[in-house]
Amino acid sequence: MxxxxxxxxxxxxxxxxxxxxxxxxxxxxxxxxxxxxxxxxxxxxxxxxxxxxxxxxxxxxxxxxxxxxxxxxxxxxxxxxxxxxxxxxxxxxxxxxxxxxxxxxxxxxxxxxxxxxxxxxxSEMTTVNRMLQRYDLYRGAKIQRIDHANCAVPDVQKAYDFYIDNLGFSCSEYTETEDGDLWAAWLYRKPTVHDQAFMNGPGPKLHHFAYSLTDRLSILDCCDVLASMGYAHSIERGPGRHGLSNAFFLYLRDPDGHRIELYTGDYLTTDPDLKPIRWDLNDPLRQTFWGHEAPDRWFNETSTFIDIETGEEIDYKAPILAQRKPKIMA
Missing domain, CATH: 3.10.180.10 (2,3-Dihydroxybiphenyl 1,2-Dioxygenase, domain 1)
Known part of the structure; x- marks a missing residue:
């Protein structure tokens, strides 16, 4: 690096x-x-x-x-x-x-x-009081802090090289196709599994952004709260555990369709000699450790970025790798 x-x-x-x-x-x-x-x-x-x-x-x-x-x-x-x-x-x-x-x-x-x-x-943002011990304000998912973003890009290898070689990111885990092509990568600056992930798909598009929770029960509590408020349809995938990252997860869609992940239980990546973990795209334990398949829309639906100058929607390009989702192994 x-x-x-x-x-x-x-x-x-x-x-x-x-x-x-x-x-x-x-x-x-x-x-x-x-x-x-x-x-x-x-x-x-x-x-x-x-x-x-x-x-x-x-x-x-x-x-x-x-x-x-x-x-x-x-x-x-x-x-x-x-x-x-x-x-x-x-x-x-x-x-x-x-x-x-x-x-x-x-x-x-x-x-x-x-x-x-x-x-x-x-480098500068106004600071405010933490609410960490304001337990009287804990509700819903009891969200703690922002964790990462995951983007669909047409060339994951190109994105990976730019962030690793130019921005100082490190890789915790990655996914390859049967042919050895890089299909997805999890990159970090803070000492957790990722700040930024990339996955093969039409892009650039935002697949999801994620927040860290304290425990698995917070995710289950959130499901109950959302269902009682009439948001059961917003629960897209999960609860479950990722094979990749080991995190317990829940994917939701907000009222505009933006995807947010609630996330807890990944691991420390502080050591400089940490070796990235390789996953085969078709490994059934990769996306969900319990073996459940993600719905097709989880792979196919994303949010559109806008240009920093014009504010116009950014045109997306087709991915260079043909495979868009896992072929689950027997």
Missing amino acids: NTMDFSIIRIARTVLHVTNIQASREFYVNGLGMIETESDENHIYLRGLEEHSHHSLLLKKADKATVEVLSYKVEKEQDLEEIEKLFMSKGLKTKWMPKGTQHALGRTLRAHDISGIPLEFF
């Missing part, structure tokens, strides 16, 4: 466009139990109980549901200039967002990565 002149700390927030602010509030705050830090008629700033940053999820009212950007926190302000140099050297589009442009955020750098995913980098 190359030596970097900057340090990316972790995935820090997702910015989603939603069509109905109140419907989104009902789902994320009353259903999932996220903390509403602030809001107005066009924005809701949300965070988990453990988080001291102002927000990790920003919902913005819009005519169409899309994904504006995935944001990463960096160690220091000077890192932003170094990251800009890198992206410009690769011929990739960048855009500065001055301090004051976005509520609760300092200056940020936005850029499209090698796959076209809109990214954002920042």
